[in-house]
Amino acid sequence: MLCTGLFSLGCGHSGGTSNLLPPTVNNTLPITVNAGPAGNYADGAFTSVKICLPNSTTCQTINGILVDTGSVGLRLLASAVTVNLADQTSGTSTVGECLPFSGFYTWGPVANADVKLAGETASNIPIQLINASGFAAAPSACTSQGLSAVNTVNDLGANGILGVGIYNHDCGAGCTATTNNPNLYYSCTSSSCTAMNQPLTNQVQNPVSLFAHDNNGVIISLPSISASGAPTVNGSLIFGIGTQADNGLGSATIFATDTSGNISASYQGTKYSNSYIDSGSNGYFFLDSSTTSLPACSLNTGFYCPTNPTTFSVTLTGSNTSSGNLSFSIGNADALFGSSDTAYDDLGGPNPNSFDFGLAFFFGRKVYTAINGASTPGGTGPYWAY
Amino acid sequence: MFPMPRTGIKRWMFLLAGLCLCQVSAHASLGGAAASVRLDQQQLHGRLVMQTVQGIQIARLTTPAGIEIREYIAAGKVFGLAWRGPWLPNLRQLLGPYFSLWQAQAKKLPPRRGPFLIETHGLTISIAGRPRSFTGMAYLRSDFPRSFQARQLGFHSPAGMAR
Numbered sequence: 001m002l003c004t005g006l007f008s009l010g011c012g013h014s015g016g017t018s019n020l021l022p023p024t025v026n027n028t029l030p031i032t033v034n035a036g037p038a039g040n041y042a043d044g045a046f047t048s049v050k051i052c053l054p055n056s057t058t059c060q061t062i063n064g065i066l067v068d069t070g071s072v073g074l075r076l077l078a079s080a081v082t083v084n085l086a087d088q089t090s091g092t093s094t095v096g097e098c099l100p101f102s103g104f105y106t107w108g109p110v111a112n113a114d115v116k117l118a119g120e121t122a123s124n125i126p127i128q129l130i131n132a133s134g135f136a137a138a139p140s141a142c143t144s145q146g147l148s149a150v151n152t153v154n155d156l157g158a159n160g161i162l163g164v165g166i167y168n169h170d171c172g173a174g175c176t177a178t179t180n181n182p183n184l185y186y187s188c189t190s191s192s193c194t195a196m197n198q199p200l201t202n203q204v205q206n207p208v209s210l211f212a213h214d215n216n217g218v219i220i221s222l223p224s225i226s227a228s229g230a231p232t233v234n235g236s237l238i239f240g241i242g243t244q245a246d247n248g249l250g251s252a253t254i255f256a257t258d259t260s261g262n263i264s265a266s267y268q269g270t271k272y273s274n275s276y277i278d279s280g281s282n283g284y285f286f287l288d289s290s291t292t293s294l295p296a297c298s299l300n301t302g303f304y305c306p307t308n309p310t311t312f313s314v315t316l317t318g319s320n321t322s323s324g325n326l327s328f329s330i331g332n333a334d335a336l337f338g339s340s341d342t343a344y345d346d347l348g349g350p351n352p353n354s355f356d357f358g359l360a361f362f363f364g365r366k367v368y369t370a371i372n373g374a375s376t377p378g379g380t381g382p383y384w385a386y
Numbered sequence: 387m388f389p390m391p392r393t394g395i396k397r398w399m400f401l402l403a404g405l406c407l408c409q410v411s412a413h414a415s416l417g418g419a420a421a422s423v424r425l426d427q428q429q430l431h432g433r434l435v436m437q438t439v440q441g442i443q444i445a446r447l448t449t450p451a452g453i454e455i456r457e458y459i460a461a462g463k464v465f466g467l468a469w470r471g472p473w474l475p476n477l478r479q480l481l482g483p484y485f486s487l488w489q490a491q492a493k494k495l496p497p498r499r500g501p502f503l504i505e506t507h508g509l510t511i512s513i514a515g516r517p518r519s520f521t522g523m524a525y526l527r528s529d530f531p532r533s534f535q536a537r538q539l540g541f542h543s544p545a546g547m548a549r
Contacts, residue, residue, distance in 0.1 A: 274541065353541070
């Protein structure tokens with residue numbers, strides 16, 4: 001008997017198939033690597049999300065959402081949202097959030113919505129609305145980090161960020177109490193904001209961990225591309241690890257992350273312990289020009305521009321002691337960006353503190369991201385595997 | 387009115403910029419006096435431990451939110467910073483007069499996502515990571531002690547002195 005789609009609920013019981021198997025829901029969201037909704041992106045994977053007023057059929061689908069395994073939670077440009085979501089409140093105030101990324105921050109109110117991705121639903125979950133009109137300005141603790149605000153589709157290069165990383169909550173225990181609070185959440189009037197404690201259930205959360213099924217992690221699957229790049233690449237964001245026929249671990253190597261959510265990358269005898277895999281970064285970011293002998297680009301600041309493609313070999317080590325060698329190549333970003341391509345498997349730039357394996361790393365692979373505390377056939381998350 | 391010669395304007399602006407740097411650096415860390423790490427400790431509500439490694443003073447500051455900051459001091463001056471933690475420290479405080487120089491340069495960069503490395507006005511700053519895990523460093527290369535190298539600032543091994 002075929003058990004598919006909406007008709008699968010209870011199928012395991014009525015159809016006589018194994019009771020151990022969960023119902024089969026559509027767990028695959030198409031993703032596309034292209035220039036994004038602002039037409040200014042290189043190596044970004046975009047998808048569509050459907051949001052609804054909680055427990056209603058008042059819904060909206062928003063495209064051009066960046067798929068980010070480096071962060072947690074759904075953040076949408078308020079200007080892209082047409083359904084009238086209610087802001088989260090604290091007493092008579094509205095809850096706002098400042099979330100830092102590498103180079104920018106998102107600021108705006110928290111609101112609740114049903115989030116629907118493929119056949120999966122996260123019901124009534126907190127999300128962030130970026131740059132909501134009429135909302136108080138970002139407080140000084142937010143702007144004193146020195147990052148740039150992203151307020152428009154041009155700033156962000158996307159209509160929002162779908163954070164499907166290794167955590168359940170975007171902040172975690174630190175934001176729940178005064179003692180160690182990093183002050184991400186604020187209680188806001190129309191004109192000013194005060195830092196507040198935010199219980200875990202009210203924090204912006206990973207929609208995947210709140211699905212009824214396929215909630216232990218995600219897989220990003222992208223095909224190989226040529227070294228010269230590709231104009232557009234289609235792939236999949238698959239929910240669940242080892243929960244359905246289409247999301248098994250296969251022969252992937254598991255790299256457990258440490259207590260900071262990182263793994264180690266060793267290069268020529270030096271161990272960079274704050275390294276990570278992140279679909280929300282464009283390319284391979286590692287070392288600097290003096291260490292790699294890769295010259296900086298003259299046109300595209302922040303990327304490497306070798307005359308000829310250059311290959312690097314590193315050893316990755318997880319906190320579970322598994323290790324694996326990884327080779328990758330870095331091309332000339334000025335030349336790559338000079339074409340009409342938007343997808344590159346050899347884009348790189350400097351980062352002296354760690355190795356960041358961005359979207360360039362994901363081509364030709366299935367990359368698994370397992371959520372903290374979630375049970376999978378490869379052990380309990382958090383981990384990355386490929 | 388006489389047009390002011392271009393070189394004259396430049397020299398005048400340069401002097402003014404220098405004046406501003408000197409004035410502010412008395413209160414701020416990077417480029418400031420060794421004692422300015424005490425002010426950082428107050429502003430960031432941190433725990434401070436001083437140590438000396440290979441003749442370089444290192445102020446080890448830990449904030450309540452768990453951000454580890456290292457300030458490197460030689461010849462009585464803070465010449466470098468490194469940090470690591472779940473979030474970013476108050477860089478307006480730590481960078482002092484260099485904060486606005488970095489901001490001005492950052493606005494000129496093409497949009498990109500991921501770690502960045504910016505060099506401007508003698509300042510080098512890099513930030514990497516994502517929510518719940520960041521690393522970064524900022525330094526004034528011209529103030530490095532003899533034979534000191536930038537990679538000694540980081541938390542990685544074996545070269546990093548910050549571990």
